[in-house]
Amino acid sequence: MGPLEIAKQIAAYKAVDEYVKDNSVIGVGSGSTIIYAVHRLVERVKEENLNIVCVPTSFQARQLILNNHLTLGDLETYPKLDCAIDGADEVDSEMNLIKGGGGCLLQEKIVASCADELVIIADYTKNSQQLGEQYKKGIPIEVIPMAYKAIQKRIKDNYGGNIQLRMALAKAGPVVTDNGNFILDWHFPQGLTNWNKINIEISMIPGVVETGLFIKMAKKVFFGMPDGSVKEQS
Numbered sequence: 687m688g689p690l691e692i693a694k695q696i697a698a699y700k701a702v703d704e705y706v707k708d709n710s711v712i713g714v715g716s717g718s719t720i721i722y723a724v725h726r727l728v729e730r731v732k733e734e735n736l737n738i739v740c741v742p743t744s745f746q747a748r749q750l751i752l753n754n755h756l757t758l759g760d761l762e763t764y765p766k767l768d769c770a771i772d773g774a775d776e777v778d779s780e781m782n783l784i785k786g787g788g789g790c791l792l793q794e795k796i797v798a799s800c801a802d803e804l805v806i807i808a809d810y811t812k813n814s815q816q817l818g819e820q821y822k823k824g825i826p827i828e829v830i831p832m833a834y835k836a837i838q839k840r841i842k843d844n845y846g847g848n849i850q851l852r853m854a855l856a857k858a859g860p861v862v863t864d865n866g867n868f869i870l871d872w873h874f875p876q877g878l879t880n881w882n883k884i885n886i887e888i889s890m891i892p893g894v895v896e897t898g899l900f901i902k903m904a905k906k907v908f909f910g911m912p913d914g915s916v917k918e919q920s
């Protein structure tokens with residue numbers, strides 16, 4: 687395993703060890719880092735006979751839960767979660783996150799908003815002072831397909847930068863989310879800092895379903911570091 691994967695794993699293991707308690711309902715995030723958290727959950731459920739219900743944030747998370755024989759729940763049965771554990775594409779020094787590189791931002795934000803605590807697990811490359819410093823793929827914005835062009839234009843006119851419709855790799859056409867929507871990746875210009883205001887303004891544009899800006903939603907971030915330690919931010 688390379689240093690990046692080891693960093694993801696140690697962050698995930700620490701978060702699961704510190705935040706998952708017996709008789710609890712856990713939101714299971716999406717992406718590359720959450721896989722390690724699920725591995726640790728499986729170990730702990732077996733070793734400690736924990737009673738845990740897992741609520742997925744995507745098709746991927748649902749498959750992870752099912753394939754690992756964890757107990758699957760949903761928000762209809764469990765509208766209140768004890769904790770949600772998820773990855774992030776970037777975290778700034780004020781606990782603002784960019785999420786949605788994996789395209790699952792909408793359900794990730796819904797599940798996180800239902801949890802008492804959102805805990806983020808990430809490798810050291812996701813740790814930034816300011817958004818955009820490390821992560822170069824832009825802020826994902828999930829949109830209703832018929833509105834994508836109008837939203838693209840509106841955001842570009844209002845804030846500048848570049849906005850691309852995310853295209854699928856193995857198909858001639860756009861990425862379609864688990865909710866049937868498109869994703870715009872906004873490569874914002876340097877110098878923007880008022881992310882709370884920007885997030886509210888973008889969310890108000892008709893046709894925008896959700897943004898990948900998670901403003902002060904996370905309670906704690908665990909960064910796996912290259913030296914094998916875990917850096918905590920809160």
Ligand code: MLT
Binds near residue numbers: 718
């Ligand atoms: C995301 O927010 O898209 C992912 O959860 C980040 C990751 O791969 O861990």
